[in-house]
Amino acid sequence: QVTLVESGGGSVQTGVSLRLSCAASGRTSSFTTMGWFRQAPGKEREFVALISWDGHSTKYTDSVKGRFTISRDNAKNTVDLQMNSLKAEDTAVYYCTIRNKLWTTSTDARDFDYWGQGTQVTVSS
Numbered sequence: 001q002v003t004l005v006e007s008g009g010g011s012v013q014t015g016v017s018l019r020l021s022c023a024a025s026g027r028t029s030s031f032t033t034m035g036w037f038r039q040a041p042g043k044e045r046e047f048v049a050l051i052s053w054d055g056h057s058t059k060y061t062d063s064v065k066g067r068f069t070i071s072r073d074n075a076k077n078t079v080d081l082q083m084n085s086l087k088a089e090d091t092a093v094y095y096c097t098i099r100n101k102l103w104t105t106s107t108d109a110r111d112f113d114y115w116g117q118g119t120q121v122t123v124s125s
Contacts, residue, residue, distance in 0.1 A: 012122070020036070036094055048081070049070040061107075099111060
């Protein structure tokens, strides 16, 4: 079993930056895809960003390209999401996730194996 714990959420104004971090513990492995999804009130959970086991491949949803950057540290079993130029529409609960594949381009939440409890990000003008 793997446990994921997110941190770094908060309430900020539009245009500022936040950095989310997720720490994995338990039966962890570096040979996984890690990622972030988010869920806004009344909406389905949606894909935000993915990173391959070696960090060489990434994938972002169109609305965050150029603003968000995903990174991982396999020595620390962590994955981060640097969020710049935040917008009101980025408001959501952000979830860290792992899929037991070296790399996946799937953005279907049902394909992922482990989830964190989520961290709230609220962006207001």
